Amino acid sequence: MSAELVPGTHCKTWPKDALRVAFGVIWLIDATFKWLPGFRSGYSASLQHAAQAQPGWLHWWFSFWINLQSGHASLFAYMVALTETAIGLALVLGFARKVTYIFATAFSFLIWGIAEGFGGPYMNGSTDIGAAIMYSVVFLFLLALNYYAGTSRYSADYYIEQRVSWWWHVAEMRRPAPATVVLASQPSPPPAPTDVPSVSVLVGNR
Secondary structure (H helix, E strand, C coil): CEEEEEEECCCCCHHHHHHHHHHHHHHHHHHHHHCCHHHHHCHHHHHHHHHCCCCHHHHHHHHHHHHHHCCCHHHHHHHHHHHHHHHHHHHHHCCCHHHHHHHHHHHHHHHHHCCCHHHCCCCCCCCCCCCHHHHHHHHHHHHHHHHHHCCCCCCHHHHHHCCCHHHHHHHCCCCCEEEEEEEECCCCCCCCCCCCCCHHHHHHCC
């Protein structure tokens, strides 16, 4: 018998990783548009548009964000583009997955609640609630998969965790299970020959 170490994983992780990478590519494509001049030039106008016709009890929320970014629209536009690029790269590479999922959930919710105006205002003719809230749901789903599926072999985190003992706090929802020992079976030795004459038979025949 020989022993070999097998990482303690709960299920195959490649479907989860495929979802993560595909979602990361979508974020990188979206981030590409954020780097274009048109996004920066229309950044303030998009905030003003999102605030229009909102209910009175939400005016303070939109006024706060509009006043905060007033005069610094280009800076905030660059920050949005940089943040989306960083999220997309982290998803594709599988880097700091837990922290990325939590941060991206909050960031997507802010996009929904500011730039998309919570998907409203809701009135006759409204057709959807906005896309960014769906992004938050997907990130929460990835966070749940991180918990149930365990360590992702197809990620940068997998290799960092082998060298940095505390990195699992950044990458995993729970401490990875230790490697288990699996005994690999070896071919059994051939049976002893049974057709060898006994000593007494050899002596009697002399």
